[in-house]
Amino acid sequence: SSYAPQPPGAGEMRHGTEGWRCLETAVRALLAVMDGCGPAFAAAAPPGGEVEALLTRAALHPNRFVREAAYGALGGLAALAGPAADDDPASAAFITATAARLGADGLAENWSQVRLAACVAARALLLGCPPPPSPTRAAALASLLPALALNRYDAAEGVASYSQATWAAVMGRGGPSAVAAHAPAVVAHYLKAAKTNNHQAREAAAVCCGELCTKVDRSAVRPHAPALLTSLLLASKDDAWPVREAAGAALAHLVAAFPDALSGRPPAVTGAWAAWAGALDDNVPSVRSSAAGA
16 A cells, blocks of 8 residues: 555655655665675565565565666576476476566566666576476566567667567577567567657567567467557557658568468558658658668
């Protein structure tokens, strides 16, 4: 109840960018203690204990600075836990629950600083998972993969480069096959990002939709082609020109890969041609170039 949003005029309201007294400082101090003590801290704070519960709760805090510190500390806790084992229920539960929290909230945060802290925690978590074919690793990857894939094209350079490095370290050359195996969840995440009020997330979603059509097994993506088409047609009319540019290129990839996505769909054909033709008259040169290529 202490984290429930207060209605205006009731309680003490604080702006989202304002510090939250000593809570953020205390969480950062806790991370410093982790770094200073090393493995000895892990023995005093086992998975499922009070520290994990505290940090998990802090990750839900309405203040973004507290959330950022909490995700950073969760990453430190994951790094200290070391390689997990499937036969350790507490460790497996920590990895599964933390991965679900990061995939649902942390990696999709509106604030890039919070996303970066969550990216650091996600890498520590995945590198601490047992090797394949571990069920714990599979569960963590299922939670994290959609958001990790999207964040490779994040507008914040630090988030994008860190996510790309994590992708290479965890996936190696198996990225396309992993995306194909989790195609429904990946596409759902992309489509959700395409509807957010953050134009940078919408741009990244459009780029990723185009990437699906060029790098991933087409048999895995084909069932989702109509939904991708609908999303990209909407993105081609976006108020933000980077989103329109990315959508034009992605539409071209989609139609080239799945011409049957338009077959027998007169409204879709009309919509695609209207989107491209309208973009040819756009004020932004790169948008016109993208439409011309399409």
